[in-house]
Amino acid sequence: MRLAEKLVQEFEKLPEEKKKEVIDFVEFLKQKDKKDKQALMDGIIDENAEALRELAK
Template identity: 65%
Template sequence: MSLAEKLLESFNKLPEEQQKEVIDFVMFLNQKKQRDIELMMDEIILENHEALEELGK
């Protein structure tokens, strides 16, 4: 059984209120990942500002 199948099986056994909590947590993790990517990109831009300015000419 794959990890996704195990997760779905366990998820389906939970009461609806706990299923909502699981969904909220997954959404939180996705938002955190996106925020981390954005922070990393901001850092790259700041560290390479001069080079990016030069390339933009």
């Protein structure tokens, strides 16, 4: 069984309130990933600020 299939199967067994918690957790993970990517990009920009300014000329 594929992971997504197992997830759906287990999700369907949960009561509605627990399903809401799962959805909230998924949204949390997505936001965390977005913040992690933003922090990575901010670091790259900070580390290369001088080179980026030169390229912008």
